[in-house]
Amino acid sequence: MKKTVLILCLIGATLLAAYAGEPETEPEVTVQQTITVTRTSPDHEAEDDASAETIQAYGGQDLAEGLRAVPGLAATRRGAVNLDPSFRGLHATQLATFVNGTRGFAAGPARMDSELSHISLHEIQRVQLVKGPYALAWGAGAMSALNVETFVPAFAANGGETHGSVALRYGDNQKRRDGAASIWHSDETWRVQLFHNQRYNDDYRDGTGREVPSSYETAESMIGFGVKLGAATSLQYKGHYQDQSDLDYPGRLLDATYFKNRLHDLKLVSENRGVFERVQFQIYSNHKDHAMNNDQKPTATANPNRRPPFPLEITVETESNTHGAKAAAAFKAAGLSLTLGADYYALDQVAARRIARRDTGMVMRNQVIWPDATTEVLGGYLSLHHKSLGLTWNATVRFDASQTEIARASEFFQDQTAGDLDRSDSDLSGAVSVLVPLKPAWLLTLGAGSVVRVPTILERYADRFPSTAFQSAAEFVGNPELVPERANEINAALTFKQNRFFLSTDLFYRVLDDNISYQHDPNLTPALPLSPATVYRYINGEGADYAGAEIRWQLQAVAGLTWHSSAAYTYGKDDETDEPAVGVAPLRWHNSLRYETRADEAWGEMRVTSVAGQNRVAAGRMEQATPGYTLVDVQGGCALGKGLQLSLGVRNLGDKSYVDHLNSRNPFNGQRVAEPGRSYFGNLSYRF
Numbered sequence: 181m182k183k184t185v186l187i188l189c190l191i192g193a194t195l196l197a198a199y200a201g202e203p204e205t206e207p208e209v210t211v212q213q214t215i216t217v218t219r220t221s222p223d224h225e226a227e228d229d230a231s232a233e234t235i236q237a238y239g240g241q242d243l244a245e246g247l248r249a250v251p252g253l254a255a256t257r258r259g260a261v262n263l264d265p266s267f268r269g270l271h272a273t274q275l276a277t278f279v280n281g282t283r284g285f286a287a288g289p290a291r292m293d294s295e296l297s298h299i300s301l302h303e304i305q306r307v308q309l310v311k312g313p314y315a316l317a318w319g320a321g322a323m324s325a326l327n328v329e330t331f332v333p334a335f336a337a338n339g340g341e342t343h344g345s346v347a348l349r350y351g352d353n354q355k356r357r358d359g360a361a362s363i364w365h366s367d368e369t370w371r372v373q374l375f376h377n378q379r380y381n382d383d384y385r386d387g388t389g390r391e392v393p394s395s396y397e398t399a400e401s402m403i404g405f406g407v408k409l410g411a412a413t414s415l416q417y418k419g420h421y422q423d424q425s426d427l428d429y430p431g432r433l434l435d436a437t438y439f440k441n442r443l444h445d446l447k448l449v450s451e452n453r454g455v456f457e458r459v460q461f462q463i464y465s466n467h468k469d470h471a472m473n474n475d476q477k478p479t480a481t482a483n484p485n486r487r488p489p490f491p492l493e494i495t496v497e498t499e500s501n502t503h504g505a506k507a508a509a510a511f512k513a514a515g516l517s518l519t520l521g522a523d524y525y526a527l528d529q530v531a532a533r534r535i536a537r538r539d540t541g542m543v544m545r546n547q548v549i550w551p552d553a554t555t556e557v558l559g560g561y562l563s564l565h566h567k568s569l570g571l572t573w574n575a576t577v578r579f580d581a582s583q584t585e586i587a588r589a590s591e592f593f594q595d596q597t598a599g600d601l602d603r604s605d606s607d608l609s610g611a612v613s614v615l616v617p618l619k620p621a622w623l624l625t626l627g628a629g630s631v632v633r634v635p636t637i638l639e640r641y642a643d644r645f646p647s648t649a650f651q652s653a654a655e656f657v658g659n660p661e662l663v664p665e666r667a668n669e670i671n672a673a674l675t676f677k678q679n680r681f682f683l684s685t686d687l688f689y690r691v692l693d694d695n696i697s698y699q700h701d702p703n704l705t706p707a708l709p710l711s712p713a714t715v716y717r718y719i720n721g722e723g724a725d726y727a728g729a730e731i732r733w734q735l736q737a738v739a740g741l742t743w744h745s746s747a748a749y750t751y752g753k754d755d756e757t758d759e760p761a762v763g764v765a766p767l768r769w770h771n772s773l774r775y776e777t778r779a780d781e782a783w784g785e786m787r788v789t790s791v792a793g794q795n796r797v798a799a800g801r802m803e804q805a806t807p808g809y810t811l812v813d814v815q816g817g818c819a820l821g822k823g824l825q826l827s828l829g830v831r832n833l834g835d836k837s838y839v840d841h842l843n844s845r846n847p848f849n850g851q852r853v854a855e856p857g858r859s860y861f862g863n864l865s866y867r868f
Contacts (some may be wrong), residue, residue, distance in 0.1 A: 188424045196532070200336060220407050223347075226257040232760050239382070240258055242297060242301065243328065243741065244262075244294060244297075244568055246301070247265055251686075251732055251748040251770075252267055252268050252686075252748040252750070253265060253266070254266045254267070254765035256763075256842040257844065258292060258429050259394060259428055259431060259432070260384060260395075261297070261398070261427065262293040262297035262424075262427075264294040265277070266765065266842055267311075267324050267326075267689070268324065268728055269752045269761055271649055272286075272291060272647070273321060273636055274323045274324075274325075274667075275324050275325070276315065276320075277294070277296055277319055277326045278325065278326070279295075279299055280447075280638075281419065281447075281462060281506065282443065282445055282464040282504060283466070283527075284466035284502050285500050285527055286500060287469070287470035288431075288436070288470050288498060289498065289531050292427070292432060292470070292472070293439055297559045298328065298400075298422045298443075298511060299328055300360065300805050301375070301772030302345075303360075303362075303402060304328055304376055305331040306329040307327070307329075309325070309326045311686065312324055312627060312629060312671045312688060313630065313669055314576070314629060314670050315327075315378075315509070316561055316631065316632070316765065317488065317521055317561055317576055317578075319428055319523055319525075320559045320580045320582070321557075321631065321633035322631060323631050323633060323667040323669075323690075330403065331362075331373075332369050332371075332373070332418075333364040333367050334366060334369050335367070335368060335370075335371055335414075339367065340365060340366065341365070341425060342365045343868060344363035346359075347864070347865065348863070348864045349861065350491060350811060351860070353858065353859035354382055354385050355381065355456075356380075357380045358443070359846075360375070360378075362375040366406075367535075369407060370408075371404075371405070371407075372403075372404065372405055372409070373402070373404040374401075375401065376402075376799065377400045378398070378400075379398040379452065379847065380438065380482065382395050383589075385743070386854035386856065387782070387836045387838060388837045388854075392430055392853065393430050393435075394430070395427075397425050398423070399419070399423045400423075401422075402419065402421075403418075403419050404416070404418045404862060405577055408498070409448075412493050413450040416448075417445070418444075418445045419442075419444050420441070420442070420443040422439070422440070423439070424440075425437070425438045425442055426438075427439075428830065431843065431846060431847075432844065433477065433494075433653055434473060434474055434496060434560070435473060435475070435524075436470065437472060437473050437495075440468070441464045443465070444465050446463050446865070447462045448460070448461045454511075455750045456509060456511045457512060457789045458509075458556070459508070460508050461506070462505065462506040462507075463505045465503045467501045468498075468501065470498045470499070471495065471497045471498070472495065472497075472498075473494065473496075474495075475491065477848070480493070481490045482539070484846075486710070487709055488709050490539055490540075491537070491538035492538055493534075493535070494536075496532070498532075500528075500550075500723060501526070501527070501529075502523035502525055502526070502527050502528075503525065504526070505523065506521065506524075506616075507520075507521065515563075515566065515567075516565070517566065519561075519562070519565075520526075520561070521561050522558075522559065522560040522561075524556070526555070529553055529637050530550050531550035532546065532548055533548075534546055534547075537727075547590065547643060547707060548593075549642065549643060550637055550638065551588050551589050551641050551643070552587035553584065553637040553641055554585050554737075555582065555637060556582065557634065559578055560578070561576055561578040563575070571614055573612070573614050574612070574613050576610065578609045579607070580632070580634075582605045582606075583603070584604075584634070586641055586660075589643070591793065592644075593641070595659060596704065597659075601641070603662075605634060607632035607664055607666075609630060609631040611631070611867065612628060613629075613671075614626050621676055621678040622675070623675045623676075625674075625675075626672055628670045630666060630667070632665070632668060633666075635664065635718075636697055639659070639662055640660050640718075641655075641660055642656050642658040643707070644707035644708075644719070645714070649762055650698075650783075652761070652845060652850075655704075655706045655707060655708070655711050655715050655717070656698060657701065657717045658718055659717055659718045660838070662720055663695070663720055665693065665696050666693045668689070668690050668693065669690040669691075672686075673685060673687070680734070681735050682732075682733060682734040682735075684731065684732045686730040687727075688726075688728055689726070691724075693723050694720045694721070695721045695723055696719075697718070697720070699717060704717065721754065721756035722756045722757065723755040723756075724753065724761050725751060725752070726751065726752045726761065726764075727751050728751060729748070729749055731746065731748075732744075732747075733745050733746075740776050741773070741774070741775050742773075745771045745772075747767075747769040748767070749765065749766075750764050750765065751764070755802055757801070759799065761796045761798065762801055764794075765794070765840075765841055766808070767791070768789070768790070768791050768792075769791075770787065772787040773785065773786050780819075781818060783817055783818075784814075784816035785814070785815050786814050786867075787814070788811070788812055788813075789810065790808070790810045791809055791838075795809045804852075806839060806841040811834070811838070813831045813832070813849070815829025815830055816828060816829065817863075823865075824865070825863075825865045826862070826863070827862070827867075828860075828861070828862045828863075829860075830860050832857055832858050835857045835858040836857070838855055839852040839855060
């Protein structure tokens with residue numbers, strides 16, 4: 181497979197060298213953050229753009245927390261930071277995530293970090309959400325997809341230009357301190373950019389005044405270079421490094437000692453040469469180190485009423501390393517836009533757990549969690565885009581070959597598993613969508629697709645480790661015989677735009693075949709003395725059904741005053757257990773009233789978020805119901821001078837005590853991790 185990747189690299193480089201020509205399309209000079217929501221193919225025109233300033237103002241600690249404001253998106257909280265996004269009942273790798281088109285996977289087996297955790301909010305240029313299986317050209321396994329694009333300055337048209345920014349943020353709840361600075365210079369041939377972000381946070385208070393362990397520190401740096409190799413060809417490099425340390429995780433058995441993330445991304449692009457619209461080649465590597473400990477957990481102290489009564493010292497060290505390459509060529513022929521592409525990634529994961537007596541130092545167990553396993557996926561795709569008779573069509577077909585290999589396994593795992601531990605799979609995915617203008621103000625969007633997701637290394641090879649989809653600390657054992665799960669989905673959307681009013685409705689129905697589920701295996705014994713006696717094994721279930729709807733409208737009542745409203749609901753049912761699907765967020769309704777002056781020199785906003793209780797739960801799998809809640813947030817801002825902006829606000833104005841349904845449960849008291857109580861914040865930024 182690696183020889184095939186090398187061939188693809190050579191082909192991509194040859195294509196780019198052959199078709200250098202006219203200048204590339206230049207992006208905006210300044211950082212203009214947006215969220216783009218695409219109901220079907222991302223190749224269609226952007227269907228729903230919204231200012232991402234609300235992510236900065238309301239987003240709290242990271243991107244996934246801010247994305248809760250997008251209809252259908254939710255997030256799992258296990259600690260104060262690194263929330264795990266979920267969309268329409270899709271979790272973890274079911275929701276494919278990308279950073280500038282690169283793949284990267286969680287560093288922790290328990291998903292203490294999501295794939296989006298290691299990018300600063302200050303650096304984000306655009307977040308693109310694709311609803312449904314229509315991002316097949318982005319990569320394998322995308323049942324829905326998120327891509328985060330970070331800022332890249334344009335080549336200056338006339339002479340050199342230097343720009344930069346400084347941003348400071350403070351929040352009283354958790355004593356949040358956040359400082360970021362960036363500078364970039366560009367001329368007709370070169371561009372260079374530097375960025376650094378530093379964050380310090382303490383424990384936060386929930387709505388009852390109780391402290392929730394949530395302290396951490398983060399430092400992130402980025403350097404980028406760009407050069408024009410010809411009139412139409414550019415080469416861009418970006419290097420990221422992030423260090424997170426001393427992170428509290430009340431929703432996990434352990435805390436995080438550190439995360440260390442290194443991302444290198446090299447991209448070569450040529451545009452507008454004859455029939456070729458764009459030719460692109462990209463190589464990248466994403467290296468993540470992670471360590472965990474129980475120093476501040478109850479297991480670290482002696483307890484005569486517990487078994488074992490002596491204090492434990494538990495440490496876990498992990499690595500999750502991804503290397504990948506992409507090549508694509510887009511061209512027009514007979515009014516048809518066609519893209520041919522291929523992509524490859526290799527994911528190496530290793531994790532080991534050590535359990536010892538804290539009082540004597542005696543080692544009780546050394547255990548492999550991620551057993552030096554590797555997943556390689558090589559895919560190719562063909563995408564067609566066509567406009568005819570007023571209709572806009574897009575169709576993509578994709579083929580993926582994957583291989584999972586394991587270098588070692590524990591004696592227990594080998595004794596409980598029959599057959600070959602290595603696995604190879606070949607899968608075909610496809611999707612088609614169409615935009616139908618009904619009247620000048622109405623647009624109908626229809627789509628259908630089928631996409632396959634390869635099981636994770638944890639799902640195939642876990643040796644008695646908690647599942648990220650399970651809200652208790654029960655242990656799970658992997659199943660090498662798992663086959664990939666397939667999502668078959670249909671989508672329909674209707675939008676209306678006229679003058680000062682906008683209305684959007686979305687419907688979807690998804691059938692998950694061979695869904696990766698789990699069942700109790702009485703032959704399995706837990707690894708940890710404090711774990712529940714019930715141990716589960718991953719299986720391919722009999723299927724699961726999901727259906728849902730989203731609605732969003734916007735009305736500009738008078739000049740400068742706008743009312744935004746959105747609501748989303750998802751229904752899920754697991755055929756294996758004949759009960760509700762696990763981890764489905766309840767109905768969520770957002771309303772906001774925003775006023776802006778004509779020159780955008782000042783603005784104010786009030787937001788009300790109402791979340792229904794979730795009583796449709798998988799009780800047989802220990803999922804618990806959650807009550808509903810209503811939150812009120814208020815914020816505003818103004819320009820203090822050229823390039824200088826100040827914003828102030830209050831989140832959770834009523835100091836409401838509440839939990840989100842997807843939040844993890846504290847393994848020691850069984851309670852879900854609470855959300856923060858009232859928090860005053862201020863943001864000051866300067867751009868030049």
